[in-house]
Amino acid sequence: MRPRATSVDVAREAGVSRATVSYVLNDAPGQSIPEETRQRVLIAARKLGYSPSAAARTLRRGRSDVVLFVLPEWPIGPVIGTLISTLTAELAAHRLTLLTYQKLPGSTPFRELWTAIAPAAIIVCEALSDAELETIRTAGIEVLTALAPDPAVQGSLAVAQELFGWRQVQHLTERGHVRLAYAYPADERLESFAAPRLRGARRACSELGLTAPVVATIEDDNAAHVISQWRALDEPVTALCGYNDEIAFALLDGARRNGLRVPADLAVIGVDDIPVARYANPPLTTVATGVEVQSRAIAASVLGILADRPARSPLPHQNDIVRVIERDST
Incomplete structure (x- = not known):
C-alpha cells in the first residue's frame, strides 16, 4: 500500500515550507500567502491525495471541529429529524461537524464520549448538573442547553410547550x-x-x-x-x-x-x-413549532460561543414561531 501523504510531502512537492502548507490548508487567519503559492499548495495536496489529520488537528488545538449534540431518549421522528438536518447544514457552513449522540440504555457513557472526541462544544437538551457542567467547562468545552421542555432552564432556546x-x-x-x-x-x-x-x-x-x-x-x-x-x-x-x-x-x-x-x-x-x-x-x-427557526438559533448560539461573542442568539418572539396552519380538518 502507498503510504499516506503528509504535510512534509506536500511542502516538498509545492516547494514551500511545512508552515505554509498548514496556513493554506487550514485557512489560517492573519497570513498573507500569495495566490500563486496557495494554488501550488492546493494542487500538490490534490495530486498526493493529502488530507489534514483530524486527530493531529485536535491535538494542536486542544479540541476537535465536532459539535456534540446530546439527545435524551426521545423518539426520532420528523421534527427531531428536521432539527438534526438543519443544525448539520448550518454548522457545516462553518466547517463544523455535528455528531448526534442519544442517551439510550447500553450506549457509551456520556463522559467517556466527550472526553474521547474533545468536541468544540456540546449541545444538550436537558439541564446538566452543576458538577457535570463544571467538569466539561474546565476541560475547555463550551456547553449550550437547547430545546429543554421547560424554557426557564438556564440557556434554553426552547419555545414554551x-x-x-x-x-x-x-x-x-x-x-x-x-x-x-x-x-x-x-x-x-x-x-x-x-x-x-x-x-x-x-x-x-x-x-x-x-x-x-x-x-x-x-x-x-x-x-x-x-x-x-x-x-x-x-x-x-x-x-x-x-x-x-x-x-x-x-x-x-x-x-x-x-x-x-x-x-x-x-x-x-x-x-x-x-x-x-x-x-x-x-x-x-x-x-x-418553528423547529427550523429554533435550529438556526441554536447553531448561531454555538458559533457565537466559539467566537467569544454573546452565547445566545435570541429566538424571534414565540408568537411568531408558534402559529396555527389552518387546513380542512377544523
Whole structure:
C-alpha cells in the first residue's frame, strides 16, 4: 500500500515550507500567502491525495471541529429529524461537524464520549448538573442547553410547550367549539413535552371560560373507541386536540370509523406540521413549532460561543414561531 501523504510531502512537492502548507490548508487567519503559492499548495495536496489529520488537528488545538449534540431518549421522528438536518447544514457552513449522540440504555457513557472526541462544544437538551457542567467547562468545552421542555432552564432556546396546547384551544374556540378533548400520547418518553402541552390546553379553556377538556391516552388502535366515548357524553365533544400530528392522524381515522365527518361532525388539530400533514384526508390543521427557526438559533448560539461573542442568539418572539396552519380538518 502507498503510504499516506503528509504535510512534509506536500511542502516538498509545492516547494514551500511545512508552515505554509498548514496556513493554506487550514485557512489560517492573519497570513498573507500569495495566490500563486496557495494554488501550488492546493494542487500538490490534490495530486498526493493529502488530507489534514483530524486527530493531529485536535491535538494542536486542544479540541476537535465536532459539535456534540446530546439527545435524551426521545423518539426520532420528523421534527427531531428536521432539527438534526438543519443544525448539520448550518454548522457545516462553518466547517463544523455535528455528531448526534442519544442517551439510550447500553450506549457509551456520556463522559467517556466527550472526553474521547474533545468536541468544540456540546449541545444538550436537558439541564446538566452543576458538577457535570463544571467538569466539561474546565476541560475547555463550551456547553449550550437547547430545546429543554421547560424554557426557564438556564440557556434554553426552547419555545414554551404550553403555548402549543393554548394555540390549539384558541383556534378551536374561534371556530365555535366549546366542548373539547385532548388526545394524550402513550409513549412515556414524551411525558416532558406532553404534560406542559396539556397544561396549556387546560389553561386556555379556563381563561376562555370553557369546561376543562376531557383527556384520554391514545395507543395501539383505540382512537375509534375513545372517540365513541367522547361523543356519548352528556355534552358531546365536538373538537379534538392531538398531542402531535401522528396522534391527530389516529383521531382522523377513529372519526371515520365512527361514521363522523371531519370537520362537520368533529374538528381535529395536531402539533408539529410534519410534511405529510397537508396530505391527510382531510388535510390536517396543525400548530407549527418553528423547529427550523429554533435550529438556526441554536447553531448561531454555538458559533457565537466559539467566537467569544454573546452565547445566545435570541429566538424571534414565540408568537411568531408558534402559529396555527389552518387546513380542512377544523
